[in-house]
Amino acid sequence: MIQEILESNQFLFLIALLLIVSVVVTKFSSRLGVPSLVLFIAVGMIVGSDGLQLVYFNNAEVAQLIGVMALVVILFEGGMQTEWREIRPVAAPSVMLATVGVLITTAIVAVTAKYIIDLPWLEAFLLGSIVGSTDAAAVFAVLKGKNIKDKVSSTLEAESGTNDPMAVFLTVTFIQLLSLEESNIWTAVGSFFWQMGAGLLTGIIIGYVASLSLNKINLDSSGLYPLFALGFAFLAYSTSSLIESSGLLAVYVSAVVIGHGELAYRYSILRFHEGFGWMAQILMFVLLGLFVSPSEVFTGSVMWSGVLTAFVLIFIARPAAVFSMLGFFRFSTKEMLFLSWAGLRGAVPIVLAIFPMLAGIGHSQTIFNIVFFIVLISALLQGSTIMQVAEKFKLVSERRINPIHSLEVISMGKANVEMLEFEVTDQNQIAGETLEDLSLPDRALINAIIRDGDMITPYGQTTIMPGDTLYILVARKVKKQLKKRLQALKEN
The missing domain is CATH 3.30.70.1450 (Regulator of K+ conductance, C-terminal domain)
Structure with a gap:
């Protein structure tokens, strides 16, 4: 009994240290020019089994569960901060990027994985699907507080908030093909439209119900309103998932609906979810840092494959998707170049890379290691230079509008x-x-x-x-x- 209490106390002490250290490193992220998510991952790797060996963690199911829950919190917080009047004019190009753009990116990365990394075709397309979408957690974290012009920042935020269904759909489809499960192309296409449509509708309905409830209910304490709102976030995800539609899309849409209207105790709700969103980011990225084995990632073959794939993704696949999709809309060359550069990869690809491991797919560990290395390169190279690129292209707003x-x-x-x-x-x-x-x-x-x-x-x-x-x-x-x-x- 005493030994169990001591172990519990040691665990709590370690959690406290990790939380304090993670918060402190955010203070230095802007000075170092490195996105905070990279530092969170570094903290996890340092204390993990290949570092100081303070924590040993290799449970893929727990990592996936916590990653998804953290994404719900982050998407909900980001969606409530998103102004509908700003994303409405760019809704069409954002959806094109979030759907057809992901397909284009997936195909180009898959060809690279086949002929450069020498993966079989299905595994190559699985890798392309996993890194095909931009990441909402990374985008929201990097753009927060930045004065980038509304058109491009809203396009990027709307795209990253809505492109998860396509990435999940493609990832699951290729896992089914590799698992020799019955898979029909028309069934798969129908499943995608169901995920998008039902997820969107679920998000709108729950968003309106949440907004009405938050404004009409009279709770005894103002501190209960943020928790009440958070309950609707998980309700949107779980309800949508139960009907096999996109839970992450439902969460983002419901948050936009809630944030768009009049909202009682808005300040308390937003401040709570901003802090809780930071905690979710810290937990998710530190946990992913613990889950990865640096001795397996930072090897010659993985680093070489990761660098080549990241190069193709950043400099070929993403620009091809952006220019082919946004060429139909009124975007300048500078705006499209910036959107190409700002297509960050982050937690979603890493969480999706766990799916093949849970399904027992061949080459799953290799795919995970390459995806992890791609995310690190994207965060370090793109995430640390977004403002410099925006200033170079003169896409920084001169007027400051109070959010x-x-x-x-x-x-x-x-x-x-x-x-x-x-x-x-x-x-x-x-x-x-x-x-x-x-x-x-x-x-x-x-x-x-x-x-x-x-x-x-x-x-x-x-x-x-x-x-x-x-x-x-x-x-x-x-x-x-x-x-x-x-x-x-x-x-x-």
């Missing part, structure tokens, strides 16, 4: 009012106006202004200045009207 999470909503008990926090920029129309000229909606009152760290008591002749933080008490029924007035931008 929705900059509006802090504070509960006022059971009263039908809320307190909004809004930071004014020089692009906002209200900058330079006096309070008496603001024309705010009725039942909206500016209670305080924070300027240069000092609080200013507002009165009619007070002028709103860029950098001011306004605290506004507003009735819920006019909150949407107030936000529209506050976020209105000056005409150029």
Whole structure:
């Protein structure tokens, strides 16, 4: 009994150290110019069986389960932060990239795997399917806080949030072919459209139900609302999976629906899921780092195969998919070049690479090792240079528009009012106006202004200045009207 308690305490102590170290390394990721996900993986490999040997982990089923659960959290957080008004104009090109673009990428990588790595054709197409889609976790993590123009960033986010069904469909199809299971091409095609359609519909329905529930229910504590929202995220995934459609697509769509409408306790929900999303990323990438064996990955044959495949993927397959698909839409050459470069690979390919191992497919360990090495190259090479490429192509937005999470909503008990926090920029129309000229909606009152760290008591002749933080008490029924007035931008 005492020994079991001691082992439990040692395990908790190790978890605490891993969590603290992982959070601390994010502080250095921007200084080193390395995406944090690479550092998380490095932490896992260092403490794993080939490193300090503090943790031995080789359970593929547990790795897959935790990876999927983490992806649900990350996709849900990213979807709620996504503005529908921004992704609606690029929905068509994003879907083309997420479907036909993945097919093109898969085919080109498969030819490379066949003739360069010398894999059999089915295994070559399996490898191409696994790395054929961009990764939402990596894309959301790298783009977060970046001021890249809406058109390209929205296209990339929408593509990465919706291309998982195609990757999963292709991966499962080739695993079935390799397992000698009955597989009919028309059945497979029908399955894909079912996964996409049913996943989309499930996400929309659960998103609307969640949005209605979050706004109508009156819980005793504001801290319960984020958990309530998280429950709907897993409900969307599980419901969609039970009807054999795309659970990840359902999660992303439901999150976009929830984030698009008016949402009570929005600030609390977004902040909770941002922190929980970081924890999911840390857990997933550290675990994947533990699962991999560096002594098997960093060998001459794997590194050579990985470098060649990554080169073809980054410089040939991805640009071919982007230019062939977006050539039908109004994208400039610079925008298409940037989207080609920003097609990051991350957790999804690694999680999908576990599928063949669970199915006992031949060459599955080789495929996993090559995929892992491709992800490392993609994260290091592409993830660390995205902003430099965006600046080179002049795709960095000059105006800074306050994202929705900059509006802090504070509960006022059971009263039908809320307190909004809004930071004014020089692009906002209200900058330079006096309070008496603001024309705010009725039942909206500016209670305080924070300027240069000092609080200013507002009165009619007070002028709103860029950098001011306004605290506004507003009735819920006019909150949407107030936000529209506050976020209105000056005409150029």
